Structures are given as C-alpha cells and as structure tokens.
Amino acid sequence: MFPSLPFPQEVVAIIMDYLHIDRATLLNCARANKQLAYEAQSHLFRTIDIGDKATLDKFVNVLKIYPGQRPRGDLINHVRIIKLRAGTPSSYSGLGSIASEAWPWLLEVTNLSGVLRNVQGLHFEGFDWRVHPVNATLLSAFRKFKGVSELGLLKCKFTTFKDCEAFFAACKGLTRLSIDVPTWEAIRRKGEDIDEPQACVEVVQFDKRAHRLTFLRIGRTCPVYPVKSWLATTSSLRYLRDLCLDELDPSDIADAGHMLSQLGRNLVRLKLGCRYDSDYWSQWKITDHIQLSRNTNLRSLHLGLIDTQDLLMIWVPLVLGQTRALESLTFDIRLWMQSQLNGENWNKLEEVLLGDRFPRVTFVQKGNVDQQGPLDLEGTKAVLRARFPRLSAFNKPQRLYIVEEQKHASKPRPRYQFAY
Incomplete structure (x- = not known):
C-alpha cells in the first residue's frame, strides 16, 4: 500500500464524497492505503443489494459473519441500506414473483440484525406479495432491525393497501417513505362503494402516532388517496418537510392539493x-386544488x-x-x-x-x-x-x-x- 496522504481525514472524506457514484475509483482507493480505504469502504458498503441466496452468501462471506468467524467490524459498521430484490440484480428486468425458495434467504437477512446494527433503510423491489402473502412471521423478523427509519417499496404487488400498511408497521421509527409503481387489486377511493379484497395479513397493532415522516415520495402510478388517508392517522403532518409527487394524474390532483393544504407552513421542499x-383541459383547474x-x-x-x-x-x-x-x-x-x-x-x-x-x-x-x-x-x-x-x-x-x-x-x- 501507498503511504498515508498529507491531508486531514476530514479532507479525505470530502474527496471521497465527490466519488461516491464512481465505484471503480472507490475500489482503487480502497486498495491504496488505510486512510483512503476507510472512506472508500463507507461508500462501497453503504448500500447492500441482495437478490438471491447466492448474493446473500457472498455478502456474508465477505463480512465473515458465519459462526466461528470474527466479523469484519470495519465493514459491517458502514452498512446503512439493504435492498432486497425479487431476482438477482444482474438478471432482474421487471416485476417478478417470489419463488418458493425465496423465503429462507429473506429470513436469513433478518437474522443478521444482531450484527448489522447500523442499518437505517430497507428497500423491497419487484416482490409479488399476493403470490406469497405478507405474514406476521416475516414482519416480526424485519422488526429486528430496530434502527430502520427509511422504507422503500418499488414495483411491489399487494392485495390491498392494508398489506402495504403492514410494512409501515414493521418500521417503528419510520421517518422516510418511498412508494413507486405499486400494484393493488383494489383501492377504495373517497365516495366509492366497492368490495375490497380481504387483506392477506392483519396489520401489526401499533401506535400510528409514533410514525413521524419527514420525507415522503409518492412515485409513478401510485394513487394519492390511500397514502393521504393513512398519513392523516399518523403524526406525520406536523413533521413532514419534504414531499415528492412524481407523476400525478388528473384524478389525483384534488387529493394532492388536500395533502398540501394540510401540510401548510410545515412543507419546505x-x-x-x-x-x-389524457385530459389536457383539466390543467386550467389545477389552481382550484x-x-x-x-x-x-x-x-x-x-x-x-x-x-x-x-x-x-x-x-x-x-x-x-x-x-x-x-x-x-x-x-x-x-x-x-x-x-x-x-x-x-x-x-x-x-x-x-x-x-x-x-x-x-x-x-x-x-x-x-x-x-x-x-x-x-x-x-x-x-x-x-x-x-x-x-x-x-x-x-x-x-x-x-x-x-x-x-x-x-x-x-x-x-x-x-x-x-x-
């Protein structure tokens, strides 16, 4: 390795922050010397992407978390986000179903909660929770990550929005929530009378007022009304500062406007x-909402x-x-x-x-x-x-x-x- 650089560690940290999306350069820095390695590893291991059992085993092997081994604490402490995909990252190309063999490795991830104590975010992508319904065992297992404050749901399929709420309940200290391209079989809108399918799992009982979101992202094809209704049952309206509404359809404008009026002076970004x-004439009515x-x-x-x-x-x-x-x-x-x-x-x-x-x-x-x-x-x-x-x-x-x-x-x- 090369000798240490004649810079304070704070300066090295700033340099590495500029390189946080350049993984090739970060890998070279991690091999250069200990001073660069620590800062480079903080970016390389900040987000862990797991799509199957083989990827999980590789991750566990690198960190030496197997019984009888001494864990790599210098790497474990850097892990902040765990991304779980329904398929390997290299071959994943769209919505997928959870294979029957997926449950064991999902539960294995939760068994790492005792080691990965600094995890702050859980992201799920491409899971079809209608094929293998959300159950209390899985949710209770993910509750072991007590430090999780961010939850991301991308291209996930649910039977009802109540199943989606079950994930919210699994994160006690939830402050950042992102929902993008979800699918529900039925969503009850205000004033509609429909037969909503029965939820696959009873929502974990908890005090919704404990949820104090500071950031909320409602992504593409996600109806605003169910999220807005759930938000009103929490304490988030007093704490929400950042709101992201990616692609609103004309049918969602009124609900989005009501949410913005509820936030009032609390909203900053x-x-x-x-x-x-599909309905360009309705643009003139946007200021009504x-x-x-x-x-x-x-x-x-x-x-x-x-x-x-x-x-x-x-x-x-x-x-x-x-x-x-x-x-x-x-x-x-x-x-x-x-x-x-x-x-x-x-x-x-x-x-x-x-x-x-x-x-x-x-x-x-x-x-x-x-x-x-x-x-x-x-x-x-x-x-x-x-x-x-x-x-x-x-x-x-x-x-x-x-x-x-x-x-x-x-x-x-x-x-x-x-x-x-």
Whole structure:
C-alpha cells in the first residue's frame, strides 16, 4: 500500500464524497492505503443489494459473519441500506414473483440484525406479495432491525393497501417513505362503494402516532388517496418537510392539493410532476386544488416537465404564479429539438422566471429513454440559453444553471442522507 496522504481525514472524506457514484475509483482507493480505504469502504458498503441466496452468501462471506468467524467490524459498521430484490440484480428486468425458495434467504437477512446494527433503510423491489402473502412471521423478523427509519417499496404487488400498511408497521421509527409503481387489486377511493379484497395479513397493532415522516415520495402510478388517508392517522403532518409527487394524474390532483393544504407552513421542499396527456383541459383547474400560497415556508420547488408540448405546459406557469420567493427552483426536462420550447405557455413561463422570486433557476437534463435519445448536455445548454436569453445574459448575475441528471447528488452532502 501507498503511504498515508498529507491531508486531514476530514479532507479525505470530502474527496471521497465527490466519488461516491464512481465505484471503480472507490475500489482503487480502497486498495491504496488505510486512510483512503476507510472512506472508500463507507461508500462501497453503504448500500447492500441482495437478490438471491447466492448474493446473500457472498455478502456474508465477505463480512465473515458465519459462526466461528470474527466479523469484519470495519465493514459491517458502514452498512446503512439493504435492498432486497425479487431476482438477482444482474438478471432482474421487471416485476417478478417470489419463488418458493425465496423465503429462507429473506429470513436469513433478518437474522443478521444482531450484527448489522447500523442499518437505517430497507428497500423491497419487484416482490409479488399476493403470490406469497405478507405474514406476521416475516414482519416480526424485519422488526429486528430496530434502527430502520427509511422504507422503500418499488414495483411491489399487494392485495390491498392494508398489506402495504403492514410494512409501515414493521418500521417503528419510520421517518422516510418511498412508494413507486405499486400494484393493488383494489383501492377504495373517497365516495366509492366497492368490495375490497380481504387483506392477506392483519396489520401489526401499533401506535400510528409514533410514525413521524419527514420525507415522503409518492412515485409513478401510485394513487394519492390511500397514502393521504393513512398519513392523516399518523403524526406525520406536523413533521413532514419534504414531499415528492412524481407523476400525478388528473384524478389525483384534488387529493394532492388536500395533502398540501394540510401540510401548510410545515412543507419546505416539494417535487411536483403532472401528467395531462389524457385530459389536457383539466390543467386550467389545477389552481382550484393546488394552492402553494398556503405553504408559506416553501423554499425549494422541483417541477417535473413530463411532456414539454406547449399545450401540456399550461399548468406550469399557473403553479409558479402561486409561489412566494424561493431559494431554489428546478425543472426536470428532456429535449430533442429547440422547437419543443416554442409556444404561448413557454413565453408565459419565461415572464414568470424573470421575476425576483427566483434568483436561481436550474434545468436538469433527463437521461436517454430510447435509442435516439434526447439532446446531449451541451445541446441542451445551447437550446435553453437561446430560449431564455434574459436569464443567461452575460451582463447580469448568473441565474440559469443547466446540469445533467445523476443517480445521486454529485456534491458533498451529509453522509447517509438520501437524495431524491
């Protein structure tokens, strides 16, 4: 190994934070010397991805958790998030069912709770809990991870929302919740009279007021109403500061607006995306439901421009017209050509952005979605600067920022915090 670097450990930690998505470089740093190894390992082992029994055995072997072995405490202490997938990460390509042999390795993961005491997050991806219903044995086993405060459910299938609530109950100190692309056989909406299937498991009895969410993400195809109703039974409305609503359908706008009004001045950061391609006329009614003027402490607003057609951009200037001064305004955008930014509503957006309420405007270029792909970063910069010349004038303070989408934040951040 190379000798230690002539830098304080705090400086080395900051350098490693910039490299936290570059696993190849982190692996090289882990082999360089002890000073770099500790910081590199904190990123390499922070998230453990397990998709089958073989992956679990490999993980256990690296950490030497088998009986009779001395565990690698220097690595174990770095583990913060465990991701469990219905299939191996290399071959996983979509929704899958839990194979009959999956239960043993899932329970084996819970047996590691006595060793992995620093785990803060559990993520489940692609599990079909209708085929192998959620049961009290499994939930009680996951409750052994007493330090878990973050729960993620991605592409999971449930019989009813009550089965989903069972996972919430399994995390006593839940503060961060993310639900993306879920599937329920039936969801009872307000005013509807349907025969909802019986839940597969009785929700674990616990005091819902103990849940105090500070971050909530309602992802794609996830109806807002059941989550909003559950949220009202907890103490989260007083503590929720970060809310992410990825892709709202017109049918969810009213429920989303009601949730925002309940949060009131507690909300600090909001990400909002609306999809109106099936009912573009309803954009004019968005201000009847979503009134951000009530969220007086809102400091950061992130809007997802799912479709940049001028006809589907009506809602954007309407929403921005309600906000007060913001510290940060961000747009997600995917561009193929400059003509996408032409039209009356884009002109209205430019006039709104020129106001003093938005000292910093950031456009985040979304990644490729097909073989043709959108414009590259330089092309996106050229198009946006040409479209908003008064925001990027050389004789004025810099107000327009254009960056490339990354899986995680590229700047140093408080360790073990999760970026959305």
